[in-house]
Amino acid sequence: MNLENNLLMIPGPVPVAPRILRSMSRPIIGHRGKEFGDMYSECQTTLKELFGTKNDVYIITGSGSCAMETAVSNVIGEKDTLITIENGKFGERFREIGERYGQVKAVKFDWSKGESIELERVESALAEGAKAITLVHNDTSVGIKNPAKEIGDLAKKYGAIFIMDGVTTIGGDEVLIDKWGVDIAVVGSQKCIGAPPGLSAISVSKKTWESIVDKPPYYMDLKAYKKSANKDTAQTPYTPAVSLFFAFQEALRIVKEEGLEARIKRHAKFAEALRAAACAMNIELFPQLNKYSKYSNTVTAMKIPTGIDDKKLRNGIKEIGIQVSGGQGTLEGKIFRIGSMGNISKLDILSTIQAVEIVLHRNDVVKKMGPGVEAASNILK
């Protein structure tokens, strides 16, 4: 029996609030008219607050990966060097994208061990010269929040364009694009903002405009996005996913109703509750933090405890009605991850912990029920 009520606690897409789902039932409107333009402008204004920027912000019909590629392809030409900082799957993705456009110098940290970024190695790479540098602010594959401000300082010191993937922080964690000196930042609709997947947004600094490449992919050409957005009624250069804009607008209104500060605090609290519960259930957190890194406030990565395997654990949780994620790449079978982004509730967090605890208890991994939920409830009260 499919009641369409499976609770999605993965690192995106996230559960979408009924208000937002309903907004997509609106009849389609023309995408070149004032009604669409007003909606686009409203979304841009709110996004600027979430990004912490006065830079231009555009909305792309395409996933976060499309926005990541838009960032790289507008900055890196054949002879340009891009430094990619990699301590997770999405850090690697920037390299894979960069290799299609120019010269890539990868600064790698072993993400199969959950390693954190060391600024010294990043600085050494920058000192050799590069046009741009990429950072994934929060890499969901490992559950680490990376040091954005510090990388921003280094990028500025060496004159590199700073490209930041804020896909799983913007709208749910503190992001200060202008203060940190981020030249291009991207976000996806289906993460902390709580809308359905399919849209992404990108901010572009003055410095970026000054050294933008001539011919990025046509669909990703930021100059075209700028030209269309600056028309009397704001437009997108190509037909946008109108229904997803309805949803995005509604999701951004919800963000404003909650208040960005309150939303960020809530996300931090939820992640803290998950970590406290893990600790109480003797589940080890995966990341190896250093003085610059932090546990993610939007996804919690944990080692699969001794006495149970990935399949048994996640299938058990799923059978109760909750979907959590496994590890990616070489981490498959070694870790599991719980997303806590967007418009989710205390109850969602508590239910998820309860489900984990039930499955561990059924499999004799923990002796008694209760400590996990208790630890979380202490944080959430």
Place this chain on the structure above:
Amino acid sequence: MNLENNLLMIPGPVPVAPRILRSMSRPIIGHRGKEFGDMYSECQTTLKELFGTKNDVYIITGSGSCAMETAVSNVIGEKDTLITIENGKFGERFREIGERYGQVKAVKFDWSKGESIELERVESALAEGAKAITLVHNDTSVGIKNPAKEIGDLAKKYGAIFIMDGVTTIGGDEVLIDKWGVDIAVVGSQKCIGAPPGLSAISVSKKTWESIVDKPPYYMDLKAYKKSANKDTAQTPYTPAVSLFFAFQEALRIVKEEGLEARIKRHAKFAEALRAAACAMNIELFPQLNKYSKYSNTVTAMKIPTGIDDKKLRNGIKEIGIQVSGGQGTLEGKIFRIGSMGNISKLDILSTIQAVEIVLHRNDVVKKMGPGVEAASNILK
């Protein structure tokens, strides 16, 4: 008072049936699971019927332009020649895209005059050698249906990969990809298929796979689409717009319920009714047909009659509650266009003609009311 009931008679996006709109209210599901995979597979199967192909078909989160670029960028490398046949705005778009990837040789027909394609000029260009050739099957900017079969024959004769934009024909007009020898065909969700905008689909022939380029844009890499689609549960390489897939699935089910043949006949009838009405109101059709071209079955382009201007005409129609399109580029102010794609009804066609007739009558362009609607109703009865 905005009742959200403006009738969209533009060449896409089209009005979306309530059934399809409602489908987007479904809660989001994980995009790596069986439920999504089954939905993707079902859509692929139906799309193959609409394309008339046994080739692989993939669904992209992105507009028709994204799919056009996916086609070109996977085939054309720096030294490859692409022939673009241009007799409208979208024909030109293929050139603009092609210029980002390789050498473009444009075969241009004056679309400001509504010129049709001459096969002789296309053949001359092909005889000089090219890796690929593009055709827009139905260019909505001019309301012409171009000779796809004939171009397919020429492409085969000269060994060129045939890329066809079927954005505004597939699902509403006869398209026979395999029979015509189309190597890559693309369609948008928001045209004849009647779904909301934001998705596109692309078919890829064996011949294309054999000479695919190594590094197209990351987001558009057909090899990645193939790899993901061929997993045990079909997936997309990057997070798809899940809600739009719900809508696309529902729209494709409606196509099957109507039956493709009946749907094609209906589209042809509606366009015929629009042309008959235009004739009865002394409105001149825009395209200059030759023996190879036909009037479009999905959009009707007409000259703005003497005695009224574009603004007065379209604003008058809009005031009655219907949105039609103006001309693009140099055709702005010279023509207007009525889309008749997707899940629209006889009543929508008759209402539109009635509105045109009212506005012309109010402005003394036609002496009496009635002939336009009468001519259309004779076709539609």
